[in-house]
Amino acid sequence: MTQQPIATADKLDAAVLKVAGVVVLGAIMSILDVTVVSVALPTFQREFDATYAEVAWTMTAYTLALATVIPLSGWAADRFGTKRLYMIALALFTIGSGLCATADTIGELIGYRVLQGLGGGMLMPLGMTIMTRAAGPHRIGRLMAVLGIPMLLGPIGGPILGGWLIDTASWHWIFLINLPIGVIGLIYAQLALPKDAPEPSESFDFVGMLMLSPGLALFLYGVSTLPEAGTFADTEVWAPMLVGGALVIAFVRYSFKPKHPLLDLRLFTNRNLTVATVALFVFIIAFMGAGLLFPSYFLQIRGESTLAAGLLMAPQGIGAMVTMPIAGTLADRVPVGRTVPFALALIAAGFFTFTQVDPHTSYWLLCGSLFVMGLGMGGTMMPIMTSALKTLHASEVARGSTLVNILQQIGGSVGAAVMSVILTNELNGSRVIPGATGPDGEPLTEAGLAIGVQQQPELAQQFPVDPSLIERGLDFAASSFATTFAVAFALVLLTFGAVAFLPRRREPSQLLDGGQGDEAKTPVIIH
Template identity: 80%
Template sequence: MANQPVAAASKLDATVLKIAGVVVLGAIMSILDVTVVSVALPKFQNEFDASYARVAWTMTGYTLALATVIPLSGWAAERFGTKRLYMMALVLFTAGSGLCATADSISQLIGYRVLQGLGGGMLMPLGMTIMTRAAGPERIGRLMAVLGIPMLLGPIGGPILGGWLIDVASWHWIFLINLPIGAVALVYAWLALPKDNPAPSESFDFIGMLMLSPGLALFLYGVSSLPEAATITATKVWLPMVVGAALVIGFVLYSFKPQHPLLDLRLFRNRNLTIATISLFVFIIAFMGAGLLFPSYFLQVRGESTLHAGLLMAPQGIGAMLTMPIAGMLADKIPVGRTVPFAMALIAAGFFTFTQVGADTSYWLLCGSLFVMGLGMGGTMMPMMTSALRTLTNHEVARGSTLTNIVQQIGGSVGGAVMSVILTSRLNESAPVPGAPAGPDGKPVTEAALAIASQTHPEMLPPGIPPELIRKGLDFVADSFATTFWVGFALVLATFIPIAFLPKKREVSHLLDDQPEGERPAAPAIIH
């Protein structure tokens, strides 16, 4: 292998593809589980006789666990080795899935979801580390494109899979399905991943952990509570956000003192990493935040079932699958600063359609726009992540992938909360229905609420509702979605600012810089 020509080493050989298969399996489980559960929330309400705010913690608890454990993964990967840590994460996630299926109360389910999140939070950063080291400097783009497929298809396939499993079986199967996949992934990882060669033990940054992990969890808790409270002045919103932000800021000021901090912010001295991370952050706030609302439009305005709403989102995934392998190959040959702006322009073009959405906009137009957005997505997200990691040394990769994963987690949470608050506040401006009794919250029933109920739970509508009242409400709801999409569109346009600074010249890889001269193989697939 060491005598293999470098040109041949740039191809994806069987060894690298086997490693990629392990990582993709773990990523599929981790990402799908976020979106699969989202369609089961109404089922949890009926099953456990709980409020929506209570069952929503099955998602929030999972997210907070992810945020808490991600900072630890960089240090742990270097201390214990990526193979054994990845296998431990698979065991935690799979065991948490099995326990979720046995829950007989909402409190148990939330607790088991936290356990799931502790495993799931390590799968993505560890997977990125494993693939970056396996690919070597000449193949990072193509390997990151492989990892990007589950990242893009998760939000699309999750609702389809979840809706189908709940329809044909029961809610338990959205968790039970992870058991065989987890078992296969565990055996696969044991056989395919290279043997660990962990670095000499570094001191663990306990002070940093006590600031960063609780800080991230508290901040994201406040952000996650924002849609329910509908105002940032609510104590359960601003208090954890302020305390969490203070802890994170304290960590930032502290992190430059220890030699081995929990999260190595010194990596931001790398210009490429900094620009790519900022670009990712703005992009994820815009796209992931608004992306959560696309299925809601089909459900609440068009009256589609959960399964049909998921199927209507499929063109986005198809578009991404078409361009992602091409973008991965280009990222290894052409500077990302020359390709990402064109892909982002496709996203902006497709996104604009949703700013004009109405109560009866053509599905051909909407699905075509989603397809165009998918084409852009396939050429945007993973090339930016490739740019972020390409110029790090082998020793820095684990901590660099941890940084990018935390940025994605925070960006997705902030984007989802902001878009939900904008949509909720706009819907609250709807006119009350004349003569209608107050709702369960003591507030008068609005035309928008009546219209949404007509699409989601028509059997619960009181008789004698004038059709023109429903139509008026649906037009208002559609207009509220369009207003929210305008905010997302503006954020997509804002992403063009940081991506303008992405490298436009060939990047010099430093992945092998910290390897002794005599140990640098021509075929980087065996680096680990």
């Protein structure tokens, strides 16, 4: 058996960084693909003659596949070995990418996205295991900082890359670009990763899987349908949410019976894990939900191109790059309860600007606010996760981080759905233009016409109206965005309540307890 390179120096050495390169490469592929597809949705509508609701499933299906496969990663890694399974996941993701580029119908594309998601969902948890073994648990903060970079840059680089590829080539290339990267990643992984040493694994909880995975998928399906339906009263929203919720509740009741449940809820007796989970859950609903609307403001209110909207979001990623390495180092030395509140205050300060937006808000102010928010992001999410991991025993890390990850997936989906519904309802309150109808035959509102003209100036020829009407519609639409951002801002402030309970005294890491067998368990990082 190959000796695992457990580093003892304070810094991440060359051997660790070589392994980190493999993990970061896989993370970039997986996370970029979530956001790069978002800018292609209008293109999919034209190419496949599909509705927005249909093409939105190219993103939803990927997310559902991620949420379904995450609970299985720990058991599968023990059973087959982390290196072997990581390469299988990378190959699955790469093959799925190639198939997506061949899709002739929207149904085929959605199916291939599921295949991508099954591979992508395993890349991050397995990569986290590999990194933990290589770096050693005593430097978990810096470890999080390394793996956190692609997570924060994904939402920034995705729209830029997607817009550029679609503008200069075709939509196929947002998937084809993964093929050479995937091949390089497989070769790199074969050469750089340590040899597998699979150990006898715990018995697999099939009963729990039959309740949890379908339950999560159905619940998130209902949530994801909410923006299109516009109300919880729609059968397609409440029925899957009810059935999914019932399965999840049944799993919660069942999970205390087996010795090794698929998801160990007993860990919520750990105060730090519980506080971190609550803080992240509330924060993700607010920040991730509203974060998807930032590019929409630039596209719909300011009339920017897809590429320009992506570039305008870049300051947020730059800010995160500045603070994340610093926050990773501090998390190993200073209790996060003393640093996270300051980082969260930066996020709140930057966020406030967006509660005041109008059609003419200065780009310097908006980009500066995004940069400040990025500074706060780099010092918030990873330190909170680090705090939770450091108080768990080595044998508990996989199960504890899986709990946080599942709730993060739910929080992100709920946040995106809720913010979309709020924005849609606000926009629907705009004044209807007498006698005018949109392409779908529905009455056309002033805000709807203004947004349409911003995105397609030629519409101004089809609807020759007073320019003051367009300006009034833009003012109303911008106000709708501001109201939605205000709701998200209130949730960010609510996060301070949970953050106040994070540890303010330095506590010894429990991750050093246990032997190699304990360290072999699979931690799951936020995805």
